[in-house]
Amino acid sequence: MPDFRLKVFYSAARNLSFTKAAQDLFISQPAVTRHIKNLEDQYQALLFERQGNKIALTEAGELLLHHTDRILQEYHALNYEMHLLHNDHVGQLRMGASTTIAQYVLPPYLARFIEDFPHADISMLNGNSRFIERSLDERTIDLGLIEGIARMPTFTYTPFMEDELTILTAAKNKIGLNGRLTIEEFMTLPLVLREHGSGTLDAIEHALVSRGIKLRDLNIKIYLGNTEAIKLFTQNSENLCILSRYAVAREVQQGLLRPLTVEDIKFTRSLCFVQSPGPQMAMTIRFIDYVKKLAQQASPLTF
Known part of the structure; x- marks a missing residue:
């Protein structure tokens, strides 16, 4: 020791x-x-x-x-x-995951990993994508998992899953009853979004820029730093929100939120492992390989 x-x-x-x-x-x-x-x-x-x-x-x-x-x-x-000489996987892994991944994507994979490797010492902190990158840069974590766009040129970003962000409104609202919105409607209707620094907002902004639209062109009523808060806000208002399908699957199934599409706009992003330069911990490599294999076997989430 x-x-x-x-x-x-x-x-x-x-x-x-x-x-x-x-x-x-x-x-x-x-x-x-x-x-x-x-x-x-x-x-x-x-x-x-x-x-x-x-x-x-x-x-x-x-x-x-x-x-x-x-x-x-x-x-x-x-x-x-x-x-490993005794086929026993013992080691420490300090992870940091951005909000959507930590709350809605990672837990089933983490449960399987801990079941298969019970002697692994794992901890995980949660924050938005920029907080996770900063924590990795400061070496307070060994591995990051984020949504959105690569920003740190010295880091390695490895996609392990694709995610689609969905526009939603409360099921009781009369907005887009046919399931579709025009671009003009989308830009006019009130909207609640994740906070600056989140991978969700980065992906939204990136998709809009490709259509020549800026965030300031939208009717944004409020930015909230919590996905659950956004869902509850949307259910009790006439606002739209834009969240990961993984985050809203239950609410859509229960008929609380209704998904909408906007012509010619699709919000997609990769969920990525993020690693700092230099040698990687053996347990980090083991975890990455494990999750990538399970993610490849998983059926895509649709509704």
């Missing part, structure tokens, strides 16, 4: 907070301070600069972080491969 002091330092360096490091590792803040002080004494170098209530890495701290990152990755790879 790697020196626990390195784990403490790594968490403090990534969070730039002794308090958060203590929370992450379930130890006291004085214990964090003590471990950091031991490392500083060992290497005869200051690792953090104290700036009021904040801390920043020194040059020595940056160097130690670089090597600690590699040491911890090698340790996880060693742990994984040694257990």
Whole structure:
């Protein structure tokens, strides 16, 4: 097992907070301070600069972080491969998934994976696509799963599933009773959308631009940062919304929301794995391969 002091330092360096490091590792803040002080004494170098209530890495701290990152990755790879000798998949995977994937797409795959690999240590955080990319860049997660458009040139984006965004209204509304809207109707009717930074909004904006339409040309009443909130808002108003088919399948089946189409406009996007540059954790590769295989076998969602 790697020196626990390195784990403490790594968490403090990534969070730039002794308090958060203590929370992450379930130890006291004085214990964090003590471990950091031991490392500083060992290497005869200051690792953090104290700036009021904040801390920043020194040059020595940056160097130690670089090597600690590699040491911890090698340790996880060693742990994984040694257990493979007994056909036992043991390892850690810290994932981050954007809202639609985390709530409506990933859970069945995650349940299957944990059933097949019960000794895998998996955690997942949830946020919009840009938050997940930022978390991956900061190394607080090992793997991202997002909807929408690739933005970070140094990252690798691997599609694993196609998704279609659907225009919907409350089933009780008299909007588009034939199931179709003209472009003019679509641009005039009130609309509720996901917040800026979400993969959903990025995909919508991308599709509209291809038709020469900008977001400001639409009658947007409100942006909401939660898919469930958008569904409930739409069910109780005369607004349209645009959400993933995976997110609204139950409401459409129950007759609460009604899907609509707009002539010559289709909102589609790829759901992607996102990886930062450099060597990948063995458990990360295993999970990607597993989900891609299941996704290929799954029937597309239609209604």
